[in-house]
Amino acid sequence: MWNFSVVTGWIDALLHRWMGATWALVAEFVIVGLALLAVYAVLALALIYIERKVCAFFQCRIGPNRVGKWGVLQSVADMIKILLKELIRIDRSDRFLFRLASFMVIVGSICTFAALPFDKALHAIDFNIGIFYILAVSSLGVVGILMAGWASNSKYTMIGAMRSGAQLISYEISAGLSLLVIVILSGTMQLSEIVEQQADMWFIFKGNIPAIIAFFTYIIAGHAETNRGPFDLPEAESELTAGYHTEYSGIQFGFFYLAEYMNMFIIAAVAAVMFLGGWTPLHIPGWEGFNHAMDWIPGIVWFFGKTFACVFIALWVRWSFPRLRIDQLLGLEWKILMPICLVNVVLTSILAILI
C-alpha cells in the first residue's frame, strides 16, 4: 500500500541537502506546525458548515444557502467577520487571565490534534505513550474554561465554568476507562501500533462484547467532554446566555468556538483510531477479493470517512435529545456510566487472560 513516508522522506532529504542537521530539524518543526495549524483551521470551518447544514436538515430547514453554491462559503464569510470584530474590554475583569483563557483552551486542543495518526507515516509524533498523551493534554482545556469563567467577572460565566469543570472532570474518567479496554486488548498505548493491529479486523469487531460496550461509553463520555448537546449545560443558552464564554467577543470568542468544534473532531478521531481501525481499510477474514478491493482506497480517506461518521453521530445525538439537568448529568456519570466502565475493564481483563 502506498503511504506518505515517500513524501515526508523526500522533504526530509531535501532539507538535509540544503542545511545542517539542527536547522533542518528546526525547519521541519516549523513546516509541521504550520501544516497542522492550517489543517486545524480548515477542518474547523468545514465542521461548522457541516453542523449548520445537518442541524438544518434535522429541523426541516435548508440552512446556509446564499454564500457560494449550497452556502459552502458561509463559514469562510463568518470567519472573516469574526476576525474583523472589536475585542470588547470587560470592566473590572482580570484582563491577563481573560486573554490567557482563550489561548489555554485552543492550545490544549491543538496539542491533542497534533498527535493524531492521519495515515500511515502521516503522523506528527508517534509517542510510545500515544493515547495517554492525548488524554493528558486534553485536560489542559478544563483549566482554560475555568479561567474564562472566573476572569469574566459575571455570574453566568461563573456558573457555566463551575458546571463545565464538574462535567469535564467526571466524564474524563469514563473516557479514560473506555480507552483502557482497547489498551488491554492491544497491549500497547502507541497509536500507530494500535492501528496496525487492526489491519485484519477492527477492534470493535474482534474485541467481543467489551469493545462494543467501550465504544458506546466512550462516545457518550466524549460528547459530554466536548460540552455538546444533550450535555451542553456549561453554555445552556436558555439559562446562562452562553455559559463560560458569554463575555468574549471577536476572535477570542472564535478561539472557544473553534476549540469546541475541533474537540468534537478529536473525540471522533480517537474513537475512529481506537475502535474503528484508524486508517486501516475494512477487512473481512476470508473475503480475499473484497479485502483487495478495499486496499485500493487510500488510508487518509478511511481515516476521515470514519471520523466524519463519528462526527455525524455526535450531530445526530445533539439535535435529537433534550438537554439534561446538572444533577441528572452527574448522576449519569457517577452512578451509571462509571460502574459500567469499571465492570467492562474487569471483563476485558478476564477475556484477555482466557483467550
Add this chain to the structure above:
Amino acid sequence: MGTSANLILFWTLAAVIVGSSVLAVTARRMMRAATWLLFVLIGTAGLYLLLNYHFLAAVQLSVYAGGVLVLFIFAIMLTSANGDRTEPQDKRRIAPALLTSLAGAGVAVVAVMKQRFLYGAPVEGDTEINMKAIGTALMGSGKYQYLLPFEALGILLLICAVAAILIARKK
C-alpha cells in the same frame, strides 16, 4: 538532536519555570498565583519531555495540570470573590525569607553537584523508557519491581477518598 539545541531548550524551560515560580509566590491575586503555578507544572513536564521520559511528562500534565490545579481553581472560585487580593507582604520578612531560600538552593546545588550520574552527561537523555518496561516494573513482584508499594499507595488513596466523603457528608 544536537547538544546546543538541547541546551537552548533546557535554558528556555528553566527560565520559564524560575520566572513563573517567583511570580506564583509574589502574585497578589489567588487566581493568578494558581495560573503561574500551572506554568511551573507545564515547564516541569517539558523538562521530562526533554529527558525523553514521555510517560512522566504525561503523568505530570494529567495529574498536576489537569487534576490538582483544577481542584485549586475550584477551591479559589468557591471561596473568594473576583476583587480579593492578599495582604501585602511584611517588609521585615524579606531578609529571613531570602536567607531561607538561598540556603535551600545551596543545599540543592551541592547535592546535584556531588551526585555522580549513572549515564554521564546529565543534559542529554537519549534512552526512552518503553511503556511496557514501566508497566512490568510497576506491576511485577520480582526484584526492582514495585507491586506492593503500588497497591499500598492505592489503598492509601482509597482511604483518603472515603474519609473525604465522610467529612463532607452532612448528617
